[in-house]
Amino acid sequence: MKRRLWQLFGPLVCAGVLVLGVLLAPLPLGRLSDSAVASAALSMSPNVLAGARAKNQALSRDYVPFFGSSELSRLDPFHPAVLAAKYHRSYRPFLVGAAGTQSLTHFLTDQSMLKQLRHKKAVFIVSMQWFTRRGQDPRAFDFFYSPLETVTWLLAAKNTVADRYAARRLLTMRAPSKDAQLHGALLTVAAGQPLGDTARQLLRTRLQMLKNEDELFSRFGVNAHEREVAAGEKLLPNQATNSQLDALAEQAGVTHTRSNQLGIDDTFYRTRLANGRMAKLAGSQKHFDYRFGPEYSDFQLLLSQFAKHDIDVQFIIPPINAKWAAYTGLSQAKYAQAVEKLKTQLKGQGFKRVLDLSQDGGQPYFMQDTIHIGWRGWVKVDKVVAPFLDGKRQPVHYMLNDHFFTKSWRQAVVGG
Amino acid sequence: MIDWQPYANPQYFVVLLAALVPLIIGLYHGRRLHIYETLASLLFIVMMFTGTKWHEGFALIGYVVFQVALVQGYARYRQTHNGTAVFVLAVLASIAPLAVVKLTPAIAVHPSILGFLGISYLTFKSVQCVMELRDGTIKRLPALSFLRFLLFMPTISSGPIDRYRRFEADYAQVPTQAAYVEMLGRALRYLFTGFVYKYLLGYVFGTLLLPQVAHAALVRGGLSWPLVGYMYTYSMYLFFDFAGYSLFAVAISLVMGIDTPMNFNRPFLAGNIKDFWNRWHMSLSFWFRDFVFMRVTFFIMKHKLIKNRIRVSQVAYLINFLVMGFWHGVTWYYIVYGLFHAGAIIINDLWLRYKKRHKAQLPHNRWTQALAIFITFNVVCFSFLIFSGFLDQLWFSPMHH
Numbered sequence: 001m002k003r004r005l006w007q008l009f010g011p012l013v014c015a016g017v018l019v020l021g022v023l024l025a026p027l028p029l030g031r032l033s034d035s036a037v038a039s040a041a042l043s044m045s046p047n048v049l050a051g052a053r054a055k056n057q058a059l060s061r062d063y064v065p066f067f068g069s070s071e072l073s074r075l076d077p078f079h080p081a082v083l084a085a086k087y088h089r090s091y092r093p094f095l096v097g098a099a100g101t102q103s104l105t106h107f108l109t110d111q112s113m114l115k116q117l118r119h120k121k122a123v124f125i126v127s128m129q130w131f132t133r134r135g136q137d138p139r140a141f142d143f144f145y146s147p148l149e150t151v152t153w154l155l156a157a158k159n160t161v162a163d164r165y166a167a168r169r170l171l172t173m174r175a176p177s178k179d180a181q182l183h184g185a186l187l188t189v190a191a192g193q194p195l196g197d198t199a200r201q202l203l204r205t206r207l208q209m210l211k212n213e214d215e216l217f218s219r220f221g222v223n224a225h226e227r228e229v230a231a232g233e234k235l236l237p238n239q240a241t242n243s244q245l246d247a248l249a250e251q252a253g254v255t256h257t258r259s260n261q262l263g264i265d266d267t268f269y270r271t272r273l274a275n276g277r278m279a280k281l282a283g284s285q286k287h288f289d290y291r292f293g294p295e296y297s298d299f300q301l302l303l304s305q306f307a308k309h310d311i312d313v314q315f316i317i318p319p320i321n322a323k324w325a326a327y328t329g330l331s332q333a334k335y336a337q338a339v340e341k342l343k344t345q346l347k348g349q350g351f352k353r354v355l356d357l358s359q360d361g362g363q364p365y366f367m368q369d370t371i372h373i374g375w376r377g378w379v380k381v382d383k384v385v386a387p388f389l390d391g392k393r394q395p396v397h398y399m400l401n402d403h404f405f406t407k408s409w410r411q412a413v414v415g416g
Numbered sequence: 417m418i419d420w421q422p423y424a425n426p427q428y429f430v431v432l433l434a435a436l437v438p439l440i441i442g443l444y445h446g447r448r449l450h451i452y453e454t455l456a457s458l459l460f461i462v463m464m465f466t467g468t469k470w471h472e473g474f475a476l477i478g479y480v481v482f483q484v485a486l487v488q489g490y491a492r493y494r495q496t497h498n499g500t501a502v503f504v505l506a507v508l509a510s511i512a513p514l515a516v517v518k519l520t521p522a523i524a525v526h527p528s529i530l531g532f533l534g535i536s537y538l539t540f541k542s543v544q545c546v547m548e549l550r551d552g553t554i555k556r557l558p559a560l561s562f563l564r565f566l567l568f569m570p571t572i573s574s575g576p577i578d579r580y581r582r583f584e585a586d587y588a589q590v591p592t593q594a595a596y597v598e599m600l601g602r603a604l605r606y607l608f609t610g611f612v613y614k615y616l617l618g619y620v621f622g623t624l625l626l627p628q629v630a631h632a633a634l635v636r637g638g639l640s641w642p643l644v645g646y647m648y649t650y651s652m653y654l655f656f657d658f659a660g661y662s663l664f665a666v667a668i669s670l671v672m673g674i675d676t677p678m679n680f681n682r683p684f685l686a687g688n689i690k691d692f693w694n695r696w697h698m699s700l701s702f703w704f705r706d707f708v709f710m711r712v713t714f715f716i717m718k719h720k721l722i723k724n725r726i727r728v729s730q731v732a733y734l735i736n737f738l739v740m741g742f743w744h745g746v747t748w749y750y751i752v753y754g755l756f757h758a759g760a761i762i763i764n765d766l767w768l769r770y771k772k773r774h775k776a777q778l779p780h781n782r783w784t785q786a787l788a789i790f791i792t793f794n795v796v797c798f799s800f801l802i803f804s805g806f807l808d809q810l811w812f813s814p815m816h817h
Contacts, residue, residue: 001593008601180418 022216023209030215032057042081042225044073044098049105050146051218052112052211055094059116063094064389067106068125070099071318071372075225077232078249078378080123080385086233087240091389093123100140102130103298104169108149110305111156118309121393123385125316126299128290128338128358129371135294138173145175147182148210151203154185159192161402162304165297181206242383249375253365256375262323268369278327285328290338292411296345300404303349307398314353314388315346316381318373319361340415350398355384420463421533422573423614423664429607432460436671440600443673448590453672457569464533464573472532479513479535480566483542484559486510487549491557494549503550510546514539514743522746534573536743540703541566545580547707554580561587568676570668574661576679576699586674599670606667614660621653634810643810647801654800655683658697684796687788689757689764692796700740709736729765734758744803753803760795 032040032054040054041063048054059065066072066080072095075081080093096109110117130136150170157163167190170176177183185203188195195203240248259266264273273281306313317339325332339358346354357373357380360366368374373381403409418427435456442449465473490506513530520528545562548554557580565583591599629649632642662679669676679699686692693701712732715721722728734755741754771778801807 001597004594004597008597008604012604 023212024205025212026208027212027215034061036219036222037061037063038092039222039224039226041092041094042075042229043222044095044225045221045223046098046144047218047221049096049098049101049109049144050149051214052148052152053214053218054222055096055113056116058092058094059113059120062090062092064091064121064123065096065110065113065117066093066123066125067110068095068097069101069127069130071125071127071374072097073099074368074372074374074378075228075232076368076374076378077235077252078245078375078382079229079232080378080382082229082232082236083245083378083382083386085229086236089386089390097125098144100137101144102136102140103295103302104136104173105141105144107166107298107301107305108146108153108170109144110302111149111152114305114309117311119311119393121312121314121389122306123314123316123389124302125318125373126342127318127371128320128335128342130299131290131293131295131338131342133289133293135298136169136173141173142175145173147176147179148207148214150176150182151207151210154182154189154195155200155203155207157189157195159194161405162301164190164192165405166301169294169298169301242379245379245382246376249379250365253375257365262327262370263321263364263367264324264369265374272369281328283329285325285330288330289334291334291341291413294410296341296410297405299342300345303346303351303398303404304400306351307349307400310396312353312393312396313351314355314385315351316355316385317342317358318371318377319357319359319367321367321370322362324367324370325361337413337415341412344414345404345409349400349404350396352396353388355381357381420460420466422460422464422570423610423661426615429664432668433671435460436668439672443590443596444593446590446593448587448673454564457567460569461567461572469533471529475530475532476534479530479532479538480563482513483510483538483566484563487542487545487557487562488559490546491549491554498550503546506546507543510542511539518742518746537571537573537575537577538566540575540577540700541580544577544703544707547711548580568669568674570672570674571665571676574658574665576662576665576677577703578674578676578699582677583674591673596673599673599675603667603670606663606670610660610663610667612660613656613663618653618657618660621649622657625649626653630806633806637810643801646804646806647797650804650806651797651800654804655680684793685789686792686796687785688768688792689760689795690768692792693757693761696796704736704740708739709733712736726765726769730762733761733765737761747805747808749802749805749808753799756799756802760799 037054037058040048041058055065081095083089084092097106101109153166157167167186171183171186171190176186181202185195185199188199235252236248237244253263256265256267257263259274260269262269305311320330320335324330325335336358339356343354343356357366357377360377360380363376365375366373366377366380368377418431419425420428422428438452439449439456442452461476462473465476486506486509490502493502514535517528517531517535520526520531545554545557545565549557561584562580564587565578565580568578568583571578590596626646626649629642629645633640633646636642659680666676666678677699679697681695681698683692683696686695709732712735713728716728716731722731737754737758738751739754740757741751744750744753
């Protein structure tokens with residue numbers, strides 16, 4: 001009978017031991033090849049963003065994180081990744097973000113990077129389109145949600161206004177609330193209580209499992225964008241000044257926007273706007289308002305992370321295609337107020353590097369489509385970003401203010 | 417907090433199997449721990465209906481009290497009498513709660529307060545007992561045995577639908593050690609096959625692919641390739657999800673020393689529709705065969721309502737599948753699904769008869785068999801497209817964007 005039992009259940013026991021071993025043993029962290037890191041840096045794939053391995057290995061080389069959202073995927077020849085590769089800059093952009101990543105997602109995404117980013121630099125492209133009344137789109141949050149980063153944060157969380165606020169915000173999202181273990185820990189942090197020893201130990205075990213998963217599986221499903229970058233590089237001259245690049249960008253813009261009067265890329269126009277869809281969109285953004293909502297406090301979470309880790313960040317506020325804004329009826333006055341509010345939040349706390357492009361939406365070929373920076377826009381970004389990243393690191397003096405976590409700030413109107 | 421819905425996630429299995437360990441040890445040593453088994457089963461049933469589902473728990477209690485009283489009452493009556501009117505009343509009364517639950521959504525906004533997860537499957541068992549009492553195949557039906565059968569924990573929410581006499585025989589007799597070890601071996605195999613079905617394949621088809629093809633089909637509207645994609649994706653999802661669930665239920669039954677019948681037998685390899693219903697949701701289709709189709713057929717023949725035997729079975733099929741359609745829910749697509757299968761099986765019958773007459777002329781080889789499987793598969797998938805309710809969404813509540 002023993003023999004029969006072993007025949008039947010032996011394989012189960014062996015499989016169990018193997019699975020636990022693979023999940024819980026600290027696996028030797030192999031070094032990713034340069035090409036694998038380069039690929040991950042351009043991929044903008046959810047599993048790269050939510051993982052830790054590729055990000056950490058990139059930062060230990062010459063990569064600098066470029067936080068942002070959908071504009072990062074506009075890989076035209078003037079995109080920061082293409083320019084950095086073509087002109088052998090001292091840095092390579094690691095693109096952190098995709099359509100749907102907003103402050104709260106970035107707040108989690110950068111948890112595993114913070115240690116390495118200490119005393120270093122980063123670039124952050126902040127879209128005013130994130131700052132809706134509702135803030136972070138819950139479905140997009142779930143799509144990019146990273147248990148690994150959440151556990152990393154929970155183990156470091158303290159009883160501060162920022163951490164309590166972050167816990168409360170995460171509890172409003174579906175994915176972390178569905179996870180019994182994390183849900184409990186989030187409630188504890190939100191209540192300002194320290195996590196118990198058992199809870200911490202369980203979280204550390206969970207973290208080891210998640211790290212091993214990341215080690216084993218994050219190499220799969222990395223979107224390849226190397227070809228787009230290589231194609232872009234081919235179109236650039238071997239040497240060029242910023243104004244020469246600007247002229248080239250203008251030419252590129254002219255050839256790619258023949259189908260419409262709005263200066264929108266032909267492919268984008270054809271697939272998203274043509275065939276009668278434009279008519280429906282006239283005046284469709286009349287009621288859009290970016291001045292209020294949770295995003296302002298979510299963004300403050302990021303600012304406190306950057307300040308606490310002494311990270312020098314170049315912020316970029318991209319414009320909106322002026323013709324598009326006029327067509328859809330977006331209120332320029334409200335938009336300007338939203339930008340003003342964001343800048344107040346940044347500059348008031350010592351974040352002095354803010355490249356405000358919000359008034360450049362009317363410049364020809366500055367935008368690649370409706371709200372996404374492209375061609376000449378990227379060139380203007382490069383004019384500021386390249387010297388910042390190539391130059392020596394300067395000291396920063398941040399003065400955090402918890403007022404930005406309050407409802408009164410989220411509701412506040414700034415500027416005339 | 418773990419999710420106490422049956423087989424909803426891996427944690428449930430860990431907790432459930434841990435709770436069953438004393439039972440396993442007992443059965444291994446040739447003893448059935450009746451009291452422990454009852455308490456553990458009740459605990460898991462109670463936990464199913466905690467939280468937001470508490471009112472379903474009360475509905476379940478009310479339902480069980482009603483059915484026990486009804487079936488016990490009929491059993492006592494049947495010992496001395498055998499009136500047809502009483503029998504019909506007993507069956508109708510037994511079905512009544514389910515009928516109310518199924519009809520409520522068609523006429524009211526809120527679901528019926530009588531409803532709870534598993535009401536259909538309990539009703540199948542209860543009605544079966546009434547009918548077999550009438551037949552005389554069940555002679556004694558102690559209240560406790562009936563309750564045990566009705567509330568058998570592994571199958572309470574969605575079957576498979578066991579039969580009282582088979583279940584009771586299993587329960588009364590403890591398997592030998594060698595036999596029980598083999599049962600555990602089968603349980604293990606079913607569990608892991610179930611994991612692959614429900615958590616891997618069911619997830620890929622249902623959670624990853626289905627929303628995408630659904631979205632594409634809704635954006636296109638009308639008849640489109642994505643709609644065809646939806647049809648196959650949904651069919652795969654339906655099979656792997658339900659077959660996975662059924663395997664879990666059978667596996668846990670085996671662990672508890674009960675050989676609950678299987679629900680699926682490679683249904684997509686069926687060579688015709690009749691064969692399909694012998695392979696798909698078998699415990700349900702056999703129940704319908706025994707308690708609807710056969711009864712209708714006998715009734716018609718006994719009262720000579722229809723002379724032509726072929727016509728008799730056609731009418732019986734139609735009634736059988738219409739009842740099945742209504743049982744799924746009172747919506748046009750479930751009813752059309754029932755009619756579609758009735759039509760398919762009637763056509764299939766005609767074809768089989770034609771084939772018999774023309775045996776010499778018709779080829780029969782592995783290619784024709786493959787063709788038969790292919791046609792059956794596509795007919796079935798199309799029926800599942802109707803069943804899914806997606807056409808309702810597509811045609812009658814178009815998306816706004």
